[in-house]
Amino acid sequence: DIVMTQSPDSLAVSLGERATINCKSSQSILYSSNNKNYLAWYQQKSGQPPKLLIFWASTREPGVPDRFSGSGSGTDFTLTISSLQAEDVAVYYCQQYYNDPRTFGQGTKLEIK
Amino acid sequence: QVQLQQWGAGLLKPSETLSLTCAVYGGSFTGYYWNYIRQPPGKGLEWIGEIDHSGSTNYNPSLKSRVTISLDTSKNWFSLKLTSVTATDTAVYYCVRGRKSSGRPDAFDIWGRGTMVTISS
Numbered sequence: 001d002i003v004m005t006q007s008p009d010s011l012a013v014s015l016g017e018r019a020t021i022n023c024k025s026s027q028s029i030l031y032s033s034n035n036k037n038y039l040a041w042y043q044q045k046s047g048q049p050p051k052l053l054i055f056w057a058s059t060r061e062p063g064v065p066d067r068f069s070g071s072g073s074g075t076d077f078t079l080t081i082s083s084l085q086a087e088d089v090a091v092y093y094c095q096q097y098y099n100d101p102r103t104f105g106q107g108t109k110l111e112i113k
Numbered sequence: 114q115v116q117l118q119q120w121g122a123g124l125l126k127p128s129e130t131l132s133l134t135c136a137v138y139g140g141s142f143t144g145y146y147w148n149y150i151r152q153p154p155g156k157g158l159e160w161i162g163e164i165d166h167s168g169s170t171n172y173n174p175s176l177k178s179r180v181t182i183s184l185d186t187s188k189n190w191f192s193l194k195l196t197s198v199t200a201t202d203t204a205v206y207y208c209v210r211g212r213k214s215s216g217r218p219d220a221f222d223i224w225g226r227g228t229m230v231t232i233s234s
């Protein structure tokens with residue numbers, strides 16, 4: 001199985017500041033035939049199901065605010081929130097869909113400082 | 114807009130069979146994978162398995178011996194059965210639509226609200 005490891009486990013950021021969450025896969029999830037990274041980011045607010053934010057490592061899902069961005073390739077990826085808003089308090093998960101079983105990171109809890 | 118509505122028993126005893134069903138409203142089964150994902154209380158997400166419109170299934174090896182996902186296209190729903198449950202199967206179970214790209218799985222884009230299933234004697 002591909003192990004997804006996120007850092008940090010929790011993060012407190014001031015409103016309006018940048019938040020950065022990292023995700024590392026135990027093997028490359030870059031598919032050479034199409035040069036795409038098979039990685040998604042999800043946001044889960046308390047008591048709700050996860051919501052897809054980013055796919056192909058850097059493509060924003062329609063309707064997701066542009067303060068959310070994804071970057072990285074191969075085994076190292078980053079989710080950045082450029083200017084933290086109160087409604088961004090949540091747990092964030094990365095997930096690989098390169099091969100089965102599909103696996104998630106352990107989650108990063110984002111709070112307001 | 115596609116919506117997933119799920120239901121099933123919320124309290125089971127050890128060794129019983131967990132059964133959940135998820136109805137798909139506003140969309141077709143074709144062109145997507147239909148998944149179940151679970152989340153133990155306070156913990157992370159675990160992919161259980163998927164089915165496509167043809168009925169082809171794919172399961173997480175860690176659960177494969179106990180899992181069956183089936184499809185009823187006439188009713189537009191898909192179902193999960195997990196046999197011989199134990200306390201470690203206590204979790205919120207989500208039904209989830211997975212996109213398909215060039216025949217390969219893609220991200221999970223639409224999630225049901227989740228069903229809390231508790232295993233307790």
